[in-house]
Each structure stands twice: as C-alpha cells, then as structure tokens.
Amino acid sequence: MQIVLWIAGIFIALNIFLQFLAAGIIYTVLLVRTSKKKWGREVKLPEGDDEYRDMYYEGLDWGRQYSDYKMPVEIKSGRYHLVGEYFDFGGSKAAIVIAGRTESFKYSYYFAEPYRRAGYNILVIDNRSHGLSDGVFNCLGYREYRDIQAWSRMLHDTFGNKAVFLHGICIGSSTALFAMTDKDCPDYIEGMCGDGMFTRFSESFRNHMDEDKRPKFVAKSLVYLYMRIFSHANVVSDGPLWRIDKMHKPILFIHSREDTYSTPDQVKQLYAKCPSENKRLVWFVKGAHSRVRVNAPEKYDGTIMEFLQNIE
Numbered sequence: 001m002q003i004v005l006w007i008a009g010i011f012i013a014l015n016i017f018l019q020f021l022a023a024g025i026i027y028t029v030l031l032v033r034t035s036k037k038k039w040g041r042e043v044k045l046p047e048g049d050d051e052y053r054d055m056y057y058e059g060l061d062w063g064r065q066y067s068d069y070k071m072p073v074e075i076k077s078g079r080y081h082l083v084g085e086y087f088d089f090g091g092s093k094a095a096i097v098i099a100g101r102t103e104s105f106k107y108s109y110y111f112a113e114p115y116r117r118a119g120y121n122i123l124v125i126d127n128r129s130h131g132l133s134d135g136v137f138n139c140l141g142y143r144e145y146r147d148i149q150a151w152s153r154m155l156h157d158t159f160g161n162k163a164v165f166l167h168g169i170c171i172g173s174s175t176a177l178f179a180m181t182d183k184d185c186p187d188y189i190e191g192m193c194g195d196g197m198f199t200r201f202s203e204s205f206r207n208h209m210d211e212d213k214r215p216k217f218v219a220k221s222l223v224y225l226y227m228r229i230f231s232h233a234n235v236v237s238d239g240p241l242w243r244i245d246k247m248h249k250p251i252l253f254i255h256s257r258e259d260t261y262s263t264p265d266q267v268k269q270l271y272a273k274c275p276s277e278n279k280r281l282v283w284f285v286k287g288a289h290s291r292v293r294v295n296a297p298e299k300y301d302g303t304i305m306e307f308l309q310n311i312e
Helices: 002-031 048-066 104-111 113-117 144-158 171-183 201-211 220-230 239-248 264-273 297-308
Strands: 070-077 082-089 093-098 121-125 163-170 189-197 251-256 279-284
Touching: 002 220, 048 104, 070 144, 070 220, 082 144, 093 104, 093 144, 093 171, 104 121, 113 297, 121 144, 163 171, 163 239, 171 239, 189 279, 201 220, 239 264, 251 264, 251 297, 264 279, 279 297
Parallel strands: 093 121, 093 163, 163 189, 189 251, 251 279
Antiparallel strands: 070 082, 082 121
16 A cells, blocks of 8 residues: 555656646747747748748848838847847837747838838837847746837937837737836837737637647646746736726727637727727738738738827
8 A cells, every 4th residue: 555655656746747847848948048049030930831931021121121221229128238220210209119929120120111101210129038139038028018118218318209109019019018007108108009919928828839739738827837937927817908907098909800819809808998098909800810911911001000190
C-alpha cells in the first residue's frame, strides 16, 4: 500500500512539474524575446499566407514611397530605449500606429496611408521588446501604454503637433486604450482607433490555443500566472473591458465578423460599455484577425478618414 502511495505521489508531482514546464515554454514562445532576431526588423514571412505577404510588401512600398519625409527618432521611457520613424508631412497633428505582438514598425507602414491622406504626420514604432527597441518581456500593453504616452509627448513637445491620434491593431488597440484611460493621459491625445480589440487577453489567448490546436493538457491558468509574474499582466480580471468605462474621448472600433480570436461578441461588449459620446463601431464582412484592411482597403481607409473629420 505504501509503495502505491509513493508511486501515486511521484506521478502527481511529475504531472505538476510537466504542467509548469509546458506552461513556461508556451509563455516563453509567445511573450519572451529570447534573442534579438526574435520579433526583429527582418521578418520571416509565413509560407502560404498570401494576405500577410501582400500586407507586408505593400507596407514596405509605402515606406519607400515616402522615405523623403521620414527621420529616425528615439526616446527613453523609464529604463527602456525605444526607437521609431517619424514621417513629417507638414500637418499639425500626428498619428501613432501601434502594431500587435511580434511585429516591428515595418508592419505598421501598411496602416499609415489613411492618416497621411487625412493630413496627419505619422509615427511608427518598435514596441518595447521588438525591433531595435529595448526589452525582453511582451507586457500585452500593461506596461507599454506608458511608452505610448512618452512617444506622444515627443510628438507634441519636440515636433509641435497639437494633437495625437492612436491607431492600434490587436494588442496595440488595448495598449492605446490603456494609455488613454490612464489618469496621466495628456489632453492632446485626442482619440483612437482599435482594430480587432478584445475584452481581455485570456479570451483571445484561449481562442488562439483552440484554433491553432496547441496542447490542450496545459493548464491555461499556469500560463496566465507566468503572464502575471513576468509581464505584469492580469489577463483574467483586467483588460479593455474593465477600462473602457473610463474612455470619454473619441473612439473608432473596426472589427471583422470573421474574427475568431477577438470575436465579434467581444467588441459588442466594449462598445456597449464605452461612455464616449463620440464612438463608432464599423463592421467588415471579410477579414481574419488583423486582416480587415487587406480585404476592404477603400472602406477601411474611408472609415478612418471620415471619423477623423468628425472629431476636428
């Protein structure tokens, strides 16, 4: 009997160890920059993903087309040295494009055109732990929002932009919301557009795990624990759904009905809870997560430009 108990105890301990190990591996793969090549400037395009390839190369073409207007910029945010590119088109306002997880500012080029057409100067950035910026952990916006405020101060104080508008994709949209609902948000951050915003990251993460057929035996709560400890991100009981009630400035929600990660019901909850008097939710029929513009570029750009006109 004692041998059976010993075997059972060893089995339980081994299972717990393997659960923590597997959760740590998943967390590290998803949210830890283990080398400078990971999430760097040079992108390894996924095979067979024509949409992503088209978006990336079209963005690079945009960057080359307007290269005469750009300059390298850098700031210090806390202990992090962050870098980006500023396109000065001679406007009095600026837009910051905030990419999601794994993307450097080269990905952000693709989303800049409607802001250029609307007369905005444009800042694209390497988020912390991406590109040439400092950082190891992706904090899912829970720390990066301070970087966005710092970039906004640069745009306002150094380059004389009277207002700043934020455009976030996926996690970038929650980062923008965190920046705008923070008590220290400056008045000159005038509004934001959230493309594919989720209610809380745990919902999006669960959908990723299920759809991508990642290991089901790993306790997701352990992955969330790693996020809490190392990324300082409470992805279960904090997130856009808990902060949207402090959003009183203009906000545009862009969402695809085909989004299986940040599902349509999530943005409906956010829109319903948002108290802003100038809010708009625009649905797109086609487009996977973060792939809305590539499926309807004219409507996407027109929606943004019309919204910007209405907040001037």
